[in-house]
Amino acid sequence: MQHLLLMRRAIVRKKPVRIVFSTPQGPSAVHLGPGAIAAKNLKRLDDFWFTDTAQSAPAPWDAAQPTVPVQQAVIASINRLAFTETQMHELEAFAAKLPPVHVRLAPLHRFGMKDFTAYIQLHSRFIQHGPVMLSAWLTEFQNGEMRVQRHRVFLITFVLGLLAAPPKEKKGEARPAAKDASPRKSALLQRIIGRIRSMR
Amino acid sequence: MSATRQVLKLVITGPVNAGKTTLVKHLCDAQFTGSDAPATDEVAKLKAFTTVGLDFGILKVDGTLELHLVGTPGQARFNFMWDILSRGAIGAVFLVDSTSADSLAEMRKMYDYFAKRVDLPAVVGATKQDLPGARAPDAIAEALGLGPEVPVLPVDAREPDQTRALVLTLLENALVAALAEEEEEGL
Numbered sequence: 128m129q130h131l132l133l134m135r136r137a138i139v140r141k142k143p144v145r146i147v148f149s150t151p152q153g154p155s156a157v158h159l160g161p162g163a164i165a166a167k168n169l170k171r172l173d174d175f176w177f178t179d180t181a182q183s184a185p186a187p188w189d190a191a192q193p194t195v196p197v198q199q200a201v202i203a204s205i206n207r208l209a210f211t212e213t214q215m216h217e218l219e220a221f222a223a224k225l226p227p228v229h230v231r232l233a234p235l236h237r238f239g240m241k242d243f244t245a246y247i248q249l250h251s252r253f254i255q256h257g258p259v260m261l262s263a264w265l266t267e268f269q270n271g272e273m274r275v276q277r278h279r280v281f282l283i284t285f286v287l288g289l290l291a292a293p294p295k296e297k298k299g300e301a302r303p304a305a306k307d308a309s310p311r312k313s314a315l316l317q318r319i320i321g322r323i324r325s326m327r
Numbered sequence: 328m329s330a331t332r333q334v335l336k337l338v339i340t341g342p343v344n345a346g347k348t349t350l351v352k353h354l355c356d357a358q359f360t361g362s363d364a365p366a367t368d369e370v371a372k373l374k375a376f377t378t379v380g381l382d383f384g385i386l387k388v389d390g391t392l393e394l395h396l397v398g399t400p401g402q403a404r405f406n407f408m409w410d411i412l413s414r415g416a417i418g419a420v421f422l423v424d425s426t427s428a429d430s431l432a433e434m435r436k437m438y439d440y441f442a443k444r445v446d447l448p449a450v451v452g453a454t455k456q457d458l459p460g461a462r463a464p465d466a467i468a469e470a471l472g473l474g475p476e477v478p479v480l481p482v483d484a485r486e487p488d489q490t491r492a493l494v495l496t497l498l499e500n501a502l503v504a505a506l507a508e509e510e511e512e513g514l
Contacts, residue, residue, distance in 0.1 A: 139507045231503035232496050234478045254492050291506035313505040315335060320498050322388040323491055
């Protein structure tokens, strides 16, 4: 699942990159720019999600070429996915390696996300109960459409950078109080969020 | 030696009669200062008192961090205040009366100004969704021409749990974005 990390990184960084990946028919590639993907590469995305190998490299970006917003491209491609049992297990195994995650709410239905309701349910659970253990969320339904929907939601939100886990504090690292001179933005936000959650 | 005190700001904005003052009251735990005055002109048809300066409240986060909640007046003519309000701010909550075409029109002016000049995460709370004639959140998003990253959520400003959920959505969105950026910076 390293290729999903490559795609996520390319989307979050918003810098031009070409991702080359393997398909049963031979090598393929997609070209991403700031917030967009080259329109001519759209269909190629369908073969990306369960590729065996992928590599990325910076690549020049022609701002004049036809493009599609990256959210729209990713969602359109994943909307078309019909997972095999093996593919769902691969995603579940990948999710099991992630710590509980924070979920960002974006109006993805404006980009045609057909599983928006399942995404809203994930976000509501997060707002009500805090960081979500995705492996448990993915496997709540053993079969059926709900299970497939949740796997699509996971794939979309992960690669679009809408899921995040706070970095682990390493042993021996200075305590946050000692770093208060210039705390990270995320640390400040976490303190405020914790305070508001405690008001309930 | 005492730790340095830090202050961050959350801006609550939107047209008249959308619930801004109520939201500020729900979130602060100390020192709420309103600046209501008897309403005049068109505003008097909506409510007896309106905010003429800033609503201000403080949420004490812990011993060294405070969140200052600033509620703006509800007219687009005060847009110039964003230059000051956005300094040290972590986000903006817009509230709009879902039942009022005038509220939406005013909000559009306010949001257009914000989108062009202010780089802050934002969320829109659509209030009065329980009343007849309320526009759906998607219709509001379309009418306002919101950017692709600004969600619209139905909210009852009188319900503290709902207003906190709206603010949490904004702050968590900012947190996920910050974590992603820090991950990329290798922090």
